Structure formats: structure tokens, C-alpha cells
Amino acid sequence: MLENIRLSLQGILSHKVRSILTMLGIIIGIAAIIAIVSTIKGTNEQIKNNLIGSGNNTVNVQLYQGESPYDFSYQAAPDGVQVVSAEVRDQITSLKNVESASFYRTRSYCDNVYYQNTQFSGSMYGIDAAYFDTAGYEVQQGRGFLSKEYTNNAKAVILDSTAVKSLYSSESPIGSVIDINGEPFTVVGVVTEVSRFEPVINSEEDYWTYMGTSGGKMFIPGQSWPIAYRYDEPENCLAKAVDTDSMPAVGKKVAELMNATIRTNSVGKEGDSNQIKYDSQDLLKQAKSLQKLSSSTNTMLIWIASISLLVGGIGVMNIMLVSVT
Incomplete structure (x- = not known):
């Protein structure tokens, strides 16, 4: 056995160029397989993260009418949908895989804010x-x-960085006054997203989906909402899951708890095209659909790498045959 090993090493060392070329064929083939498989896995994760957005594992549970989000900008508050009670809030925040939860009201478009x-x-x-x-x-x-500003109906407002760019030139926004439906709100701060998602715009539909709020965002305390808008307006829930894979289950459970507070006879029964209910957009499901669409391309890349490895293997067999002969 030792003699065979000695002869093998002697053969490798006595034909250095042939040995290096043989090793190079195997190395390139294996490296190609590893690189392509790693690229596929990384691309799939990137699709998931990009679709979800900033990657902070948040699930947005909104009030829907049929297949579309209920828009309070031009629709009155629906009968039968109550403000989320403190008991339901506690149940949501204590759910398994929920790291934190926030309840908010929103207007997708503001026509009386100056x-x-x-x-x-x-x-x-x-x-x-x-x-x-x-x-x-x-x-x-x-x-x-x-x-205290969250509880005493304070007329304070916070802007995001996009809103600052759209409203101000060079002056600082801090201390300025924003007119919201005839009520003066003082700007106390500017916030920015910790991890910002930059979407790829390929069509007009993509533009309105991602850039529909290009003017930015304004935030006021929830208790001050009736000053500018309406009393007892239903809230949405933003729940943060412990990880990305937990998001669908968290969204479903939060929607169930919030839907349990709705009077069904007032907002339509299950299956109605205009039924009003809370629902979460299953972004993870959409990401998996995109990954499935790219699977054919991934399979082709793996086959190409496998052919490279096969060709390298045939070259090695030829060299071994010559050496043995």
C-alpha cells in the first residue's frame, strides 16, 4: 500500500504540468457548481427581502373591502367596525412570534394639508x-x-425626510406650522427609515404601487386624529414578527383577532364581493411565487455547471488512463 502511494506521488511530481491541469479541471467544475447554487440561494433570499421591503419583518393588517384596502380618504367609516379595544391590543402583542405591534390610522392622500x-x-x-x-x-x-403628546391631543407633527424635501427648500422644518384641515400643527421632528427599500420601477402600475406616496409621510399622535379627521375611526395594525418566515402566520392570527370584533351583519358575510374585513397581504407567498418562476432558469444554470464538471471529469479520466497505460 505504501509502495503504491509512493509511486503515485512520484508520478504526480514527475509530471507537474499534467497534474496541475488535471486538478484545474476538477477545481473549476466544482467551483462553478458551488458558485451557481450559492447565487441561486442568495437571489431567492433577495427576492423575498425586496418584496417584503425594508426587511424589518413587519406585517401590515389593514381594513379591506373585497380585494382592495378600505380608503378613508373618500369613504365614510363603515358601520360595524369598532375601534380596537385594549383587550384585543394585549392579545395581539402577546401572540407567539410577535415582537411588537402598533395601531394606527392613515390617509393615503391628503388634500387639505399645507x-x-x-x-x-x-x-x-x-x-x-x-x-x-x-x-x-x-x-x-x-x-x-x-x-404626554400621545394622550393629551397635542397638535404636534413629525415628518419623514421625503416630506421635508417636498415642502421645504433649505430652511429647517423644526418649529414650523403645518395646516392640517384648518388646524395648526407644529413640526417637532424629522424621522427616516433605518433600512430603506428602493423598488425597481418597470411599469406605470409599479410606479403607482411604490411611488404613490412620493410626497412623503406625516405622523401625528393617534389621540390627535379626531382634531383633523374623524372620531372613532377604525385602526390598522402593524405587527413585527420575530423572523421573516413567521410573517404569514402572524398576519393571519392578527387579522382573526381584529375580525372577531366586527359585526358581520353590518359589513357583509363571508364570500361577499364587498365584504369588509381585516386582512394582511401575504408578501412571503408572493416572494415564493417569484422564486418558483425563476426555478427554470436556476435549473438550466445547474445543468450548465454540471456539464462543465462532467467535461472536466472526462479529461481527468483520459489523463488517468494515459498515466496507467
Whole structure:
């Protein structure tokens, strides 16, 4: 046995160029397989993260009418949908795989919000104290809302960086006054997303999906929402899951708890095309669908790499045959 090993090593060392070329064929083939498989896995994860957005594992549970989100910008609050009670809030925040949860109201488009003579064209949010941490925002200028401002109907507003760019030129927004439906709100801070998602725009539909709120976002305390808009308006829930794979289950469970508070006879029965209910968009399911669509391309790449490895193997067999002969 030792003699065979000695002869093998002697043969390798006595034909250095042939040995290096033989090893190179195997190395390139195996490296190609590893690189392509790693690329496929990385691409699939990137598809998942890009579709979900900033990657902070948040699930948005909204009020829907049929297949579309219920828009309070032009629709009255539906009968039978109540404000989320403290008991339901506690049940949601204590759910398995829920790291935190926030409850908020929103307007996708604001037509009576101005800074001086400039109209705001973004979205308005009435938030609670947990919203910024759950959604992944951090204070860039000024400050966040004080604890008392969440409870005493304070006329304070926070802008995101996009809203600042759309409303202000070079001056600082801190301390300025925003007119929201005839009510003066003082700007106390500017926030920005910790991890920002930059979507790829390929069509007009993509533009309105991702850039429909290009004017930015404004945030006011949830208790101050009735000052500018309506009393007892239903809320949405933003729940943060412990990981990406837990998001579908978290969204489903949160929607179930919130739907249990709705009076079915007022908003339509299950299966009605205009039924009003809380639902979560299953982004993870969409990501898996995109991954499935790319599987044919991935399979082709693996076959190409396998052929490279096979060709390299045939070359090695030929060299071994010559050496043995």
C-alpha cells in the first residue's frame, strides 16, 4: 500500500504540468457548481427581502373591502367596525412570534394639508407610541413625540425626510406650522427609515404601487386624529414578527383577532364581493411565487455547471488512463 502511494506521488511530481491541469479541471467544475447554487440561494433570499421591503419583518393588517384596502380618504367609516379595544391590543402583542405591534390610522392622500402655500401630496398617519420602533424609523432632526403628546391631543407633527424635501427648500422644518384641515400643527421632528427599500420601477402600475406616496409621510399622535379627521375611526395594525418566515402566520392570527370584533351583519358575510374585513397581504407567498418562476432558469444554470464538471471529469479520466497505460 505504501509502495503504491509512493509511486503515485512520484508520478504526480514527475509530471507537474499534467497534474496541475488535471486538478484545474476538477477545481473549476466544482467551483462553478458551488458558485451557481450559492447565487441561486442568495437571489431567492433577495427576492423575498425586496418584496417584503425594508426587511424589518413587519406585517401590515389593514381594513379591506373585497380585494382592495378600505380608503378613508373618500369613504365614510363603515358601520360595524369598532375601534380596537385594549383587550384585543394585549392579545395581539402577546401572540407567539410577535415582537411588537402598533395601531394606527392613515390617509393615503391628503388634500387639505399645507405648509404656507405648498400643498402636501403624501400620506398622513395617526400613530401610537410603538409605531416608530415597530416600523423601523429613527429620529433624524428634532425629537420624537413625548409621552404626554400621545394622550393629551397635542397638535404636534413629525415628518419623514421625503416630506421635508417636498415642502421645504433649505430652511429647517423644526418649529414650523403645518395646516392640517384648518388646524395648526407644529413640526417637532424629522424621522427616516433605518433600512430603506428602493423598488425597481418597470411599469406605470409599479410606479403607482411604490411611488404613490412620493410626497412623503406625516405622523401625528393617534389621540390627535379626531382634531383633523374623524372620531372613532377604525385602526390598522402593524405587527413585527420575530423572523421573516413567521410573517404569514402572524398576519393571519392578527387579522382573526381584529375580525372577531366586527359585526358581520353590518359589513357583509363571508364570500361577499364587498365584504369588509381585516386582512394582511401575504408578501412571503408572493416572494415564493417569484422564486418558483425563476426555478427554470436556476435549473438550466445547474445543468450548465454540471456539464462543465462532467467535461472536466472526462479529461481527468483520459489523463488517468494515459498515466496507467
